[in-house]
Amino acid sequence: MKQTLVVIGNGMVGQNFLAGLVAAANGQYNIVTFCEEPRPAYDRVHLSEFFSGKTAEDLSLVEDGFFANHGITIHLGDRAVTIDREAKTVTSAKGVAVQYDKLVLATGSYPFVPPVPGHERKNCLVYRTIEDLEAMTAAAKTGKIGTVVGGGLLGLEAAKALKDLGLETHVVEFAPRLMAVQIDEAGGAVLRRKIEALGVTVHTNKNTSQIVDGDTCVNKMCFADGEELETDVVLFSAGIRPRDDIARSCGLEIGQRGGIVINNQCQTSDPDIYAIGECALWNGMIFGLVAPGYAMARTVIAGLTGGEASFTGADMSTKLKLMGVDVASIGDAHARTQGAMVFTYQNGASEVYKRLVVSEDNKRLLGAVLVGDANEYGTLLQYCQNGIELPENPDSLILPRLSGEPAGLGPDALPATAQICSCYEVSKGAICSAIEAGCTTVNALKAETKAGTGCGGCVPLLKSVLNCELAKHGYEVNTDLCEHFAYTRQDLYNLVRIGEIRTFDELLAKHGKGHGCEICKPAVGSILASHWNDYILKQEHLGLQDTNDTFLANMQKDGTYSVVPRIPGGEISPDMLIAMGQVGKKYHLYTKITGGQRIDLFGARLEQLPAIWKELIAAGFETGHAYGKSLRTVKSCVGSTWCRYGVDDSVGLAIELENRYKGLRSPHKIKFAVSGCTRECAEAQGKDVGVIATENGWSLYVCGNGGMKPRHADLFATGLDKETLIKYIDRFLIFYVRTADRLQRTSVWMENMEGGLDYLKSVVIADKLGLCDELEQQMARVVDTYQCEWKTTIENEDKLKRFRHFINSDQADDNVVFVEERGQIRPANADERKHFKLVEVA
């Protein structure tokens, strides 16, 4: 007879347990689970991404159909309330009673709210579930100031969320420093400075005594030292407490300060009942991270399926990005081990703090703290976890490397047993076998080994193991643009720039072979246009352009074109709108509003384009470059001019940006948006360049994308005035133009960039490459040499000759046939076409 297994709690660990069990147990158990939340498990670790646009579905940890496919009964939105250990039954709030043979408690923890008077007031919130985040968003809509109680890891993450919601943000910490658990005093001080520089006010040594009605805000916090703080939102993040109530009431052993006591097999004081995750107390410790919870889950799975395993503690090393500041803590960060020695490196100027804790004999790494720059995290963790012998001067591991050499331990130095991913316990050996078996990308490795799919902290190391192994196997990735040029696009760009090459023929003669093709010609055409900004239909460039560029319009499936005039920022006067409507009507064009806040006119025959553009230009329009790999649109919301919530003039800025960057040829199309407040109506975070107004100035986001592979843009800089904003965008765009691959959008460019966002910031903001002046000058040239290509074209009789379907006849293409639908034209389909042809011939 099948045994029944009941799991209480479908959080991160509960779900990880279920998924592991069904893979291992072969239908041996009849599984029932109680899930108190209204939705099955989701990724709490990445919960904050909810604010950057991820939906509850995106965060889900449960594959479609998981429960049904594995015959698991899930009681959603139902809390287990009692366990009767005599009768071996669990009863839920909705009255469901289930008899169990084995029971697993995975009830997690709850945020601790200090019992100060007033803690239940309006807008006093916590940060743990999707519902909590929804409540925060709602509270932020009407508030201006937000305060986080607790300056630990989660508190700082919550502070970032408040900041991103547009609130003036404060952090109130009881201890004398931030992140007291993980980092030491000096590290805490550096962290504090960095976080304050980002506009968050930090109050340490503050004991909240009560929360009362505010004078200017919803709430007022009163502190023991007599000070007060007005705030609309109060977010408690003062630690977590295990959810052990149900275990307590059925008489299981509970720790003095809470937590369900477990042994090395994760059994509670009742051997048929297990506890895993944040509710479990092992050896006097609660583990507030996922990786140890997953290790407990694996232990129980082994126990339930006849294997053997034990949980023997877990590493609490963490690396995080808190408000853009790298913070890492490894092992014995506080040097509590007997005889431990400490090395510190502190760089006041760039605000970096690093500390190594080393064993008495100077041979083993016991722990580390990194603030401001955590690049060495992977290497140090490997030293610490695998007991690798340290180099003679351990401090060399944290001193800046002036030569730019990569950090000490290459992946080659790691033994095969070294654990690369602690979330899924994947060793270097397992990764190497997967590579041997054909995984040649990080994504393939993730799918095959699960490494990197937990907290994600090990991905950089995973990537370097992959690269190192691939190189060893002699894989060479061919990065030639095409058979005509044995160079990357980036190489070609440099050849054009340094050699001052101005035509394709010259580049081909000097650096290529053959006659070119539809890959290299447009790529080089684009490079030449980006760099020299000549008229693209000049005789020597004409043959390089893609069809759309050659006729300055977008070819549609039937060979006709669409016409898109520029409407900067989406602002258009009634007169211009009428003029456009008249053109559409006169030429019988299909008219549609685009996603980029402009108007597309479809169905123009090649020979009609010049006449259409003559009229549009006379009415004051310019080309919209919808055909080019270039700036498309700068979308905007209506902004502070009209909107009740607007913080700044988004339309004005959008128009200015669009007029500045129009005409810039680039590796792929570029889209911008400007939102007038953090409600983000212009969807700027899905654009290559997104700008959002805040009370403190403009926030700049980069490398977002909508479309087939959406990518949320990265926050690049905040609190910018317009001048700085434009300077950064100038540099960013030209750097992209110079270094991206052909047809590579900024999102993919960013994902492939060594060093990622930090590197990009170091180039564009800190001018690490000493390039910024040059980048700005190049942009200035492009801006100065702008021309409306359609204006130039219609003024040039010679160029207009090509805008005919037949060079030797005025006839039209008889294959272009339209029918009417909803009062406008559309191309006839194959059936309709047959019919029309007949009619026409007759």
Next chain:
Amino acid sequence: MVWFDACAVEDLQPNSGVCVLVQGQQVALFYMPATGSVYAVQNFDPFGQANVLSRGLIGDIGGQAMVASPLYKQHFNLETGVCLEDGTVQIRVYPVRIDNHRVYVGITGQAS
């Protein structure tokens, strides 16, 4: 085969294409100055089902002169008309002659 006067040499676009109407047929003409060649092929794109090949980019692939369809980017050999991606598809090619600054296209099976 009969030769038909299609256009003047100046009407050709160096490194690019134009379309001429010859005996009711749409013919794409391409001019590659580097080799001094002029090619003539049908203008109808068999994949995209539209008269657009004259607006494709030209060049060479593996030493064969080719045009790339502007719609879905298939390549056609300009000398044989065979599609490089799918050898079973072939477009019509026409002989070309230059005489006295005029371009002539040869059409078979047609009385003048």
